[in-house]
Amino acid sequence: MKAIVQDRYGPPETLSLADVDTPVPASGEVLVRVEAAALNAYDWHAMRGDPRIARLALGRSAPRARIRGRDFAGRVEAVGTDVRQVRPGDAVFGDLGDANGAFAEYVCVPEALVAPKPVNLTSRQAAALPLAGTTALMGLCDAGRITSGQHVLINGASGGVGTLAVQLATLHGATVTAVCSTRNVDLARSLGADHVVDYTRDDFTRDSRRYDVVFDLVGNRSLTALRRVLTPTGRVVLSGGGVYRGGSLLGPVGLIMRGRLLAPFVRHRVVVLATAPDRRYLDTLRAHAEAGRITPVIDRTYPLHEVPQAIRYLEGEHARAKVVITI
Template sequence: MKAFVLRSYGSPDMLDLTDIDKPVPGDDEVLVRVRATSVQPYDWHLMRGEPYIARLMGGGPGLRKPKISILGADIAGQVEAVGKAVTGFRPGDEVFAMPKQGGFAEYACVREAELAPKPKNLSFEQAAAVPMAAGTALLGLRDEGRIQPGQKVLVNGASGGVGTFAVQIAKAMGAEVTGVCSGRNVDLVRSIGADEVIDYTAEDFTRNGQRYDLLLDNAASRPGSAFRRVLTPKGTYVIVGGPGSRWLQPVGHVISAVAMSPFVSQRMALADVVRCTENRRNLLTLTEFIEDGRVTPVIDRGYPFEKIPAAIRYQEEGRSSGKVVITV
């Protein structure tokens, strides 16, 4: 099979499109013929091994060379074969998953416990946009943010992959939602259900006097002290990510915010979907939202499989509205 293999850290040029052996599923695994995948910050952080501090952390990308040789954390496709202990899937089933690696290939092995039936009303490309981004939004809002109907929720970075899902999921869970984005994306964020949209290039949302019960931060565009100003006294600040750097960010932003938590009345939390053990359950919840029309993936653009390096370059620019998907 063909796959993009990463042998050393670097730019998208380090991804080598080559022929490798098709994987063989273990007893509890399913072999999936990948029909679509997506690219996201998780992939290029692993590709570049940045921030460097992450290489020293447990579960990091690897100190001197990548631990993961085939990137791609989202997949949608069809079951090709199943291990002898698999009971819930059979060849031909249409599925999607967040295996955290392996999506940049024609085939991938996924544990049955991580796999879910593809939403019936989505194409493979739309389904591949869902797992990591929507899963992160759901985890941040429901589990870490403890969202309740009627609450006022602010989504900072509302036009990105996680943000477009967060706006819709928060609305689906009964919240009043304000999205923060650039002026060019105001109409998009309003079209997916935001009750109010703030153009951060025209207004400092941390100084407009508004207060929110929950802030989901995808952008890390202000220090934690500024975000505390927009929260109610018992509000919750959930960190998803933010701009990266070679050495520290966004890890530094996460550490500083969480370290502040014991000393303030507001809750500070981190939405870490990579370490979540309930991703299949979350995919099933997201499927309910999707199939009843409350959540729809926002696709910025698509690329063919052989153009994955170009797709990553575009995604690294940080200007995509919604998700960047790949047809395999």
């Protein structure tokens, strides 16, 4: 089969299209013919092994997972023994987690990490949901504990997670403030944001508005600044670092570590989000999508052999919402 492989850390040029063996499903696994895969910031961090502290998990001198990519959608080709709920021919979607391998024609995945594809979404749309949607659900519902009537700010509202977070926060009855650049103001409004802050003109941390939940997907403000705009019982949820340019030991992990250290000593709740693939979140996302409550936003699509160009586009931070690979 064809796959995008990588044998050393580095820029997109370290990725190449190669012929590799088609995987065989083990017990409890399903073999999926991949129709689409989605890019995440995780992919370029894993590609570069950056920040360097991430190599403790990814592999010290080279990535342990040779094939890149996490999110996928496709059709089940075969199943291993002890698979109970999935059959050949089923349309599915899922997140491979740190195992990677989605930028390929076929992938083996544990049955517990796939779910039926939303019937009203294309494979491209479904591939855009797993990691971004799980992060948005966990950040708002689990960590943020949002309720109807609360005021929620989403910093990084035009990204893959942010575009889904705006829709989910609106769905839960929150008053949503979206922070994004000038070109994405209309997009944020179209997704349901009640207020939009153009960060090229205004600094939301100097505004008079106060929020019950600040969901930070960018990492470009200090914890002090984020806490300044909270209500007395407000929460900051930290996830990711979209403006990080690379080349340091800690990168956006530094803000996350400070959040963990500070959390026990401040009146506000500071929550560091840790995500992992989970079928429960896929089922929730499918239900919302099939009911028309959320719709993935896709910026661009690329064929499999152009994954290096797609990651270069994502790295340059010109992307909004999701970039998807067709296979």
